[in-house]
Amino acid sequence: MGESLIDKDIRKARTLPSRFYSETEEFERLKSVFTGWQFAAHQSELDINAILPLPHIEAINSESMVLVRGEETNCMSNVCTHRGMRLALEPCNKKSLRCRYHGRTFHLDGTIKHMPEFDQAIGFPSQDDHLVKFPLRQWLGMYFTAVEQENTIPWEMLEQRLGFLHPEAFVFDTALDRDHTIEANWMLYVDNYLEGFHIPFVHPELNQALDSSGYVTETFEGGVMQIGKAVEGDVKFDLPEGHPDEGQDIAAYYLWLFPNMMFNFYPWGLSLNIVVPVSTNQCRVLYRGYVKDQALAKEGAGSILDTVEDQDQWVIEAVQRGMVSRAYDRGRYSPTMEQGVHHFHRILYQAIQRSGR
Ligand code: FES
Numbered sequence: 618m619g620e621s622l623i624d625k626d627i628r629k630a631r632t633l634p635s636r637f638y639s640e641t642e643e644f645e646r647l648k649s650v651f652t653g654w655q656f657a658a659h660q661s662e663l664d665i666n667a668i669l670p671l672p673h674i675e676a677i678n679s680e681s682m683v684l685v686r687g688e689e690t691n692c693m694s695n696v697c698t699h700r701g702m703r704l705a706l707e708p709c710n711k712k713s714l715r716c717r718y719h720g721r722t723f724h725l726d727g728t729i730k731h732m733p734e735f736d737q738a739i740g741f742p743s744q745d746d747h748l749v750k751f752p753l754r755q756w757l758g759m760y761f762t763a764v765e766q767e768n769t770i771p772w773e774m775l776e777q778r779l780g781f782l783h784p785e786a787f788v789f790d791t792a793l794d795r796d797h798t799i800e801a802n803w804m805l806y807v808d809n810y811l812e813g814f815h816i817p818f819v820h821p822e823l824n825q826a827l828d829s830s831g832y833v834t835e836t837f838e839g840g841v842m843q844i845g846k847a848v849e850g851d852v853k854f855d856l857p858e859g860h861p862d863e864g865q866d867i868a869a870y871y872l873w874l875f876p877n878m879m880f881n882f883y884p885w886g887l888s889l890n891i892v893v894p895v896s897t898n899q900c901r902v903l904y905r906g907y908v909k910d911q912a913l914a915k916e917g918a919g920s921i922l923d924t925v926e927d928q929d930q931w932v933i934e935a936v937q938r939g940m941v942s943r944a945y946d947r948g949r950y951s952p953t954m955e956q957g958v959h960h961f962h963r964i965l966y967q968a969i970q971r972s973g974r
């Protein structure tokens with residue numbers, strides 16, 4: 618099985634074999650793609666709580682992390698260096714991190730501050746007693762962290778496209794939080810997200826709000842951008858002079874970052890979906906909302922999110938059942954409508970090959 622599993626030429630390529638969606642061995646192999654960049658939190662969440670544990674990242678890649686705003690902001694291990702207890706259990710604003718097991722205390726920069734009953738310990742504290750720091754990157758007010766920085770994301774290019782929205786000024790709105798469990802493999806959720814092909818068939822209401830003839834898909838290293846055009850009289854972005862899409866009527870930018878993050882930018886703000894793999898036939902999708910303009914949230918392409926979500930879940934759960942059929946293995950891609958899915962399968966396969974699993 619070489620690099621040619623998914624042909625580079627979409628006109629000839631066949632989709633990922635169904636075992637990738639249905640077999641435990643493949644599910645385990647694919648876990649290796651989750652150690653690269655992951656969304657940690659938006660700046661507005663850190664404004665509320667200086668100590669922010671990141672349970673969603675632990676659910677994704679088994680690494681317990683905590684984001685801490687001290688003199689500088691760091692993403693650190695949330696595991697006590699004494700005997701491995703979890704440090705921060707809830708978001709809070711304490712001035713230090715104190716372990717609830719035996720009282721080891723850390724400064725907000727992760728260095729050890731105090732440990733009871735260790736006066737006689739030799740060579741203590743050492744470098745190993747401080748908390749390990751993980752890579753951290755801030756992009757348009759959003760923090761990203763990684764276990765290892767293995768994937769490249771063209772942050773600057775994406776900033777040119779989306780920076781005009783000033784997402785750093787958006788505000789986290791807990792009323793938009795959702796946590797859905799879906800009886801389908803995480804990749805089916807991504808596959809479905811990466812094509813607008815199904816919109817007229819699965820989402821009649823959304824279809825009315827979008828001009829499907831103007832739906833554009835762009836692929837780049839580490840992700841896919843889909844652009845939804847607005848219909849006459851609809852809410853659309855006010856694009857500044859010199860913007861790459863100047864002059865177009867755009868209702869939404871749908872940005873997917875490999876492997877599991879979806880940033881849906883609407884004139885009202887940002888709806889973020891994070892897909893958490895659970896098993897071959899189950900995933901969770903976490904939703905978070907960051908609002909720019911509350912009044913606009915009720916209009917346009919971003920206003921029927923819950924309906925669209927139910928429709929998508931219904932269809933991908935049905936596809937999951939198709940993945941175990943003896944009669945189905947691989948399909949083909951529409952060369953005009955499924956460039957995003959094709960790109961995802963290619964970079965996914967390249968990533969597992971790189972990881973040598
Ligand atoms: S495990 Fe944290 S102080 Fe013992």
Ligand SMILES: [Fe+2]
Pocket residue numbers: 809810815816819820925929
């Ligand atoms: Fe959909």
